Amino acid sequence: MTSLFESYQTSAGTYDELFEAPGVPRGGFQRVLRALGASTAEEFARCQALAEMAMLNQGVTFSVYADNRGTEKVFPFDLVPRIVAAPDWRHLERGLAQRVQALGLFLDDVYGPQRILREGVIPRELVLGAQQYLPIIQDVKPAGGVRVHIAGIDLIRDPAGTFRVLEDNVRTPSGVSYVVENRLATKRIFPRLFEQASVHRVDHYPSQLGETLRSVSPRDPDESTVVVLTPGSYNSAYFEHSFLARQMGIELVESADLFVDDDRVYMRTTRGPKQVDVIYRRTDEAFLDPEVFRPDSMLGVPGLMRAWARGTVTLANAPGNGVADDKAVYPFVPDMIRYYLDEEPLLEQVPTYVCLRDADRDYVLDHLSELVVKAVDESGGYGMLMGPQASAAQIDEFRARIIADPRKYIAQPRIELSTCPTWDAERRCMEPRRVDLRPYILTSRDGPWVLPGGLTRVALVPGSYVVNSSQGGGSKDTWVQKEVA
């Protein structure tokens, strides 16, 4: 049988998501891959072009900062799905819920009694010295009782096929709109293939999010006004902000639309002020409230933090969460899970050297050419040293930076990310490209819920490990298979 996957080569020492070995699909994926491989290269190329055109016309785009004309680009989408087998997902689902629960308890503790610091489970100076630690909200209990309403946990898969947490995002994780839009595109282009595949749906995410946000309102959920707060239409993730507001049927506001009076938040409407109860904010913390963060800034809503501290409004996610997804705090998450939940962590993570610790730092400085070094307060693939690929000059530069400010750096061994077959438009064939996975976890008053799916990001550049959209990454639809009844 001729197949698009006939000449697909997996690479040695790397886990491939769909193929055990060249020509041998993983158990449970045979039928889908046979059907997907049955089209010709011309047909596949045409489908791929159709999908891209549809996304451009619908304005499923992100804005590029570097370009002052506010150019919008389509987030490249690859039509070959990444499939997750049911047993793998069952494990991930439990592990993610466990992790997010522990991170929430950690934040309550840090901004409350600080037991975990007093008992020395996590070094005090590491936590209180984090740039994202917000002393002014010490002892504030947020209305609704939840701090991490929306989490995105980045996972990678090592050569043995084990999922590992690479990074936690508990401030303003983005990308979920592509999960929903990618699915829509796949269903339109491969309707029959999709029907056969028995995959969990993802299009109910916005309604789950709406429920979650209403559940933590300071007022009766049915009477509550929930809004999405965006920095504006030039923000790179503006499409997603408007998408979520539209799908939830709620208002999308900018900070100038809001004002605070008597410690309550109102929006300016054509019929006068209207009180707002829950704000799903997609603005950076630094631009929430100029009274607190940047007195010189025109951005933000003066008095918002006072209103939040009074409990008249819920902010999702809560301010101050950055102390939990700090890259230097990450190595201690398994300890948090043991400490707060009295359980063993279900998810593995990546061994991490914290440069603040003398022994770790010495090791890192001796092994820079083998390690991946990351600045703790940068994201998007910036501020990183990929030791094995770096030049001597780059290594020396990072050595100097680490010595100057050890708190700011961590280091990890480079993990061979798993690959997934991906359409190469130039060579017109399937090629292995590295992927990661960001599942989304919502926490309402009743506890966590994991979306059965997630954003699979793919490094479209051959050999690249960097999957970020700002650096040549694309995305794939993620199919979580249903349990066989």
Add this chain to the structure above:
Amino acid sequence: MISRVADCCFWFGRYIERTEATARLMSVTRTLAMDAEMEPRQCWLPVIIVNGQEPAYLRRTAEHSMHDSTGDQVEEYMTWADDNLSSIQASVSAARENARQIREVISLEVWETINELYLWLESDAAQQEFRAARYSFYRRIRQGCQLVTGLLRSTMLHELPLNFIWLGMLLERGSQTARVLDVHHHALVLRERTHQVIETALWMSLLRACSAYEPFTKRNRGRVTGDAVADFLIFEPLFPKSITYCVCEALARFAVIRPPHEDGLPGGESQARLDALDAWLTGHAAIPEGGDIHQLLTHVVDEIAAICNGLSRELFGQVPVPASESAQ
């Protein structure tokens, strides 16, 4: 409804209406220039004047020592010119930019239609069509706008946002009709003895520019005279591009936005002003014998501009409302 969002809705409606009106005016003027055996300048300069671009346009043509009056030149300027904020390209970009800011408000179909029109206008295909098939180029733009208008009606909730879009469209349209009529009227009155054939051709082209030719003939079976055309375009209550219709409908949209008998809602001044304009038009109801049409039209244009300014002050949040006074 959020004031900023209402502002975007209002301007989205205005820009769609403006785009369609400009595209129609271009096609009609070209046909006129071919039929009426008139000086090109006499045909084309009014297009520039109607859009309030005369000084900028003349400055530009002088600087580049170009003809100020060939059709190509004017069409180029009114379609593509970067420095002309009322060009078709600028209007479509502005409509699309407003739509992009209210995507959670307008329907997906409306968004896709304006986005596709915008992307097409930015493409080489549009440039080629402009060079090769001018009529179908403008037709495509008109149809894009008409599709938007139809989709607004058929795919959106008929509630506040749509009423703001209609309000913007109606005020823009009323003002366009007044200006295009004024310019033509002015040009004709100034010419001492226009040949009757040319005069008729001019009035007919004006009717066509307002999509009014067939409706006009249903109301007036006699000769196409200036007074009859002006009367129709100002006062015909059942023709959707007449000034009276636009003002009266705008008032009805406004009454949904701001129920006049509910106390304490913002927007009262603009509403009163629109109400007065409507009453003033009803009071006239026909062109006064030997009356000054120019004065009447100027009053309409000025009042609509003042109402739009009032709207942005009162309803679109240009001045913050002190919460303690009216917080619920």
